[in-house]
Amino acid sequence: MLRNHLKIAWRNLWNNKVFGVINITGLTIGMTACMFILLWVANEYSFNRYHEKLPNIYQVYEHQYYSHGDMLTTTATPGPLLNKLKTEVPGVRTAASVSWNVEKLISVGDNNLKFAGHNVDNEFFSIFSFPFQEGNPARALTQPGSVVLTDKTAEALFGGEKALGKIVRLDNAKDYTVTGVVKAPPENSSLKFAFLLPMQELKAENPWLEGWGSNAPRTYVLLDEKADINKVNASAKDIIKRNAEGSSTEIFLYPYSDIYLKGSFKDGKLLPGRMEYVRLFIIVAVFVLLIACINFMNLSTARAVQRSKEVGVRKSIGAGRFSLVSQFLGESFALVMIASVLSVLLVWLLMPAFESMVNTTIGVPLFTWYNMLAIFALGLFTGFAAGSYPAFYLSSLNPVSTLKGGMLRLKSSAVWLRKGLVVFQFAISTVLIVAAALVFLQIQFIKNRNLGLNKDQVVYFTREGGLAENLETFRRALEGKPGIMASTVANQLPIDVGNSGQGVSWPGKSATETVLFDKITVGDGFGETMQLEMLEGRTFSADHPTDKDAVVINETAAKLMKLQKPWVGRVITVDDRQTPIIGVVRDFASSHLSKKSAPMILESFNEPGGKVMVRIKPGQADEALASIESVYKEFNPEYPLELKFMDVFFEKMYKSEAVIGRLSTVFTILAIMIACLGLFGLAAFTAQQRTKEIGIRKVLGATVGQILVLLSKDFLRLVLVAVAIALPLAAYFMQGWLEQFSMHIELSWWIFAGTALLSLALAMMTVSYQSVRTARMNPVKSLRAE
Incomplete structure (x- = not known):
């Protein structure tokens, strides 16, 4: 059978x-x-x-509460929290701190390569599964001067030789012994690194990490198998409150398995x-x-x-x-x-x-x-x-x-079902068209809107090696070189500000008021390099030596403080230091646009490291890059120059949205193609079934246009019904998606009108081909035989 x-x-x-x-x-x-x-x-x-x-495995999160109903959820935690979790919270088997990404120059002989990695506690290897290929995980990072490499890093530095026990030099400053080689994290890993260093070294270099008032490392916890996470969280919740006077911060443990897909919080x-x-x-x-x-x-x-x-x-x-x-x-x-x-x-x-x-x-x-x-x-x-x-x-x-x-x-039931399915097909296709269009327009809005600064034509690189002490000499050497317009330095990129603090006071501030300010330290020429829009005053300048004791604030901060104009000259307190305001800058996009503008303090740059930013003249990119490279080699020959464009970094911030946009577009096109294929098949079948009817109508004088309308009107009615159903649904769902952004496009009538016309046009083109072909047939052929 x-x-x-x-x-x-x-x-x-x-x-x-x-x-x-x-x-x-x-x-x-x-x-x-x-x-x-x-x-x-x-x-x-x-x-x-x-x-x-x-x-x-769990990661520690903080809920930080501030005045005006503001709330920040962050994974940055105080250094002493680690030991308190181990000793005071039942159910915690072990815990480890992990620093944020750090870049290091690693040298072996004449082989100088830059890699990114972390400082971690040795318990890191007891929590996470990064298999050792060389060395002992129990003591790999227990001593200062130890370094664990990934197999890929070891291959790049030593070729096929074993790396265990060999010496590498970091940042041309200190020798480290390779105490382990682990398998490199796979692509589907949230933690990625090329090397690991002892956390105790980072704490020794930065004593502030041992205080309860500063947050930096991330903390990961391994619980006992029988531990109740609700009881663990109840016990851990107020640890910071108990140890930091006046703190309102609460902590909770969040499953590491959910970090990648569901690890973001907003307003708690x-x-x-x-x-x-x-x-x-x-x-x-x-x-x-x-x-x-x-x-x-x-x-x-x-x-x-x-x-x-x-x-x-x-x-x-x-x-x-x-x-x-x-x-x-x-x-x-x-x-x-x-x-x-x-x-x-x-x-x-x-x-x-x-x-x-x-x-x-x-x-x-x-x-x-x-x-x-x-x-x-x-x-x-x-x-x-x-x-x-x-x-x-x-x-x-x-x-x-x-x-x-x-x-x-x-049967009428079969006919109505078929019509209903056609409506369903085009309704879904229309919703997808609207969604793809709005995602595309929102991404273009993000790329092209006024950010309050100019990210284009700006390159940046890390201040390291010979630039650590000779930055100003380096910048002066750049002046007047082909393609160079301006340069500056900052402790972080202005479009990705990650530092914040509460230590800001102003006249009239309540003693109980707590406000979190974004903080960035910048050098002179910052306003000119980033082409900031000043509402009042100026940014830092080498012509004014007293600027090192002054600050610049943004528009949101000025409104929050309710200072009377003129703002310039007003004195505020930043970290227990009286400091005058020399300028107020219009708010600029200092983070992802899903976050609202925060009050910001710009302080004078006076620290090691940071990012050097250079604005290049339009149309002179090649000359500018050659100028930067030649001067850089003169001042910092031992470090490879890694030039990056700020607009490329900006696009990477919206990588997820861009991917969603591309996926939406492609699968919308595929859905439309499939729907149109079905409509084409139905139109062909309908035309085939009505061939003799069309032949009779032509003999009686019907025109091609009349027959086209006859064969197309039923399908177009169905598409109109589909569009009428789809547009409100698309508006409802896409409005929710757009509201995730602090700034977004509006749902304009022309988007929906254009989608409706496009759906009708696609349906008309699909149906009309077969209809016109049938309408132009010789009626003699269609009437020749029954």
Whole structure:
């Protein structure tokens, strides 16, 4: 019987090539899109899953409370917290501190390379699974002067030789002994590093890390297997309050397994984070596949008219309903299996392009037994979803009615279902069009809006080595060089300010008022280099030596302090130091635009390290880069120059939004293609069924335009209904997404009008081709035979 069913399926496919190709193409595109999305989702879920003790690993978060209802949730914690967690909180097996990323020049002989890494406690290796290839994890970082390298770093420094016990030099200042080599963190890791240094060294160099009033390292905790996280959090909650007088900060432990997808907080509330995008694209995958299945269902039920006599004959000679259902489902599964093979081939071929689009490496392999099993299950689900209704509908036809002769008319329920499915297809496609358009426009708004500073034509590099003591001489040497406009220095990039503090007072401030200020230290020429817009006064200048004791504030800070104008000359207190205001700068984008503008203090730069920023003249990038390189080599020959563009860094801040934009666009196009394929098939079938009617109308004088309207109006009505349903839904959901940004575009009428016109235009073009082709046929051919 199976052989017979396959023969019938192949015969039907061969005799109806157009509809077969439409079905296979639609299913292939739908399944390919679905596979890509599910691989991306699986990759997102795979982050940090390789840690053996993952269920018991937690990261410490702080809720910091301030006046005016402000609240900050951060992972930066005070240094002494680590030991208090170990000794005072039941259920904590061990804990480790991890510094923020630090860049170091690592030298072996003449081999000088820069790498990024962390300072960590030795307990780090008891918590996380980074397998040692050389060395002993129990004592790898217990002594100062120790360094643990990844296998990739060791390979770059020593080639194929063993690294354990060898000496490397860091920042041309101190020798370190390699005490371990670990396997490099995989791509799907939240913690990435090329080397690890002892945390005790960092604390010795920065005694402030031992105080309760300063936050810097991140703290990770390993709980006992039987520990109750609710009881642990209740016990740990007020540790900082008990040890730091006047503090209102509370801590809590958050599962490390959720950090990547759901680790962001705003105003004390957990944000959806990347999990929102994962859920969104799972829904998109389901809808894209449904649209492909709907095409199959629509074309199959529409073609029931042609297969009605086949059903009647088979029923009259004794075929049962189960036999007919299995035959039609078998035909469906045969088409889906063809589509599945083509989809796997397309995924394999297009994977590099997909990885480039999502800007990540998909760590989930395609050709594994469980993936193949999942694809097979997806094929079975698709085959049943696509073929179930046509199979049960066709098998229910009355053999007497089908064999009487004449044209079988579809039941009204089948007709309405088909229309409803067409509406559903185009409603989903229209929602996706609106979403893709708004994501694109929001990203363009972010890139092009007035940030309050000019990030373009600015390059930056780290102040290190010979520049540590000769920065001003270096800057003077740059002046007048080809392509150089201005230069400055800051302790961090002005578009990514991460430092903050409470130690700011002003006349009229209440003794109980607590406000968190963003803080950045900048050198002279900062205003000119970043082209800031000053509301009053100026920024720091080498012509005014007293500026080292002054500050610049932003517009939000001036309004918060309610200082009377003129603002310049007013005296405020910063960290117990009386300091005059020399300028007020208009607010500039100092962090991701999902965050609102914070009050900011700009202080005079007087610390080691930092970032040197150089503004280059428009159209003279090559000359400017050559000038910087030549002067840099003169002052800092031992360090490789790593020039980076600030606008590139800015774009990376919105990498997630950019990826979502690209995914939205691509899968919207695919959904539209599948929907239009189905509409094309239905239009072709309708035109085929009405060929003789059209021939009679032409003989009676109907024009091509009249016939085009006749064949198209029903489809366009359905698309209009779909658009009317889709636009309010799209507006509702996208407004919620846009409100995540402190500054965003507005939902303008023209976006929805344009989407409606585009949907109608696509439907019209899809239907009109077949309609015009049918309308231009010679009526003699269509009326020649019944």
